Amino acid sequence: EVQLVETGGGLIQPGGSLRLSCAASGFTVSSNYMSWVRQAPGKGLEWVSVIYSGGSTYYADSVKGRFTISRDNSKNTLYLQMNSLRAEDTAVYYCARDKLAAAGLGYYYYMDVWGKGTTVTVSS
């Protein structure tokens, strides 16, 4: 079964660091684009970061320079290292697989597999 399970969330003080993990089963993380998406309490979805199958990484402006996405191929696991945390980083963090498929005359990405999320609360 294709599945993603996030862990590592918790309560952390402003300025602190936390590392989220996303363990995959049923497919290979390193063969796919993989993203982190977050949702602040009562708010909408916000894309955070992506790591390409080739290893390139991109970030939302709101987290650039503070968050780092990475993966461990031997563990088939995706990570999000979060430093210099702020109150506005409080959210449920989801990992997702970014799948590429042909449709019509082109190729398109979409997020087809999501984890259940892990909650990060930044508060003193």
Next chain:
Amino acid sequence: IQLTQSPSFLSASVGDRVTITCRASQGISSYLAWYQQKPGKAPKLLIYAASTLQSGVPSRFSGSGSGTEFTLTISSLQPEDFATYYCQQLNSYREGLTFGGGTKVEIK
């Protein structure tokens, strides 16, 4: 790229035809997906490439549009469809992906 969804809230009855609009601040071809999210749950993919139905999603869901204007239509609303719906543009990871603000569909 900004995505503006309308309406942000919609009250409808079972059996109603429902249409949600998503407008992009610049052209994104057909690099748009739609997701459904229920309270406390992860988003679920409904539509990708603006109009391609994800496997396993009921055919009452359909998507259309390209460029800057897109729509998600539910042809006959069912009790399990009461949820929040989000559009997402995947035009360029380098420039950042964005989601619309969401449309909450509630029972009238």
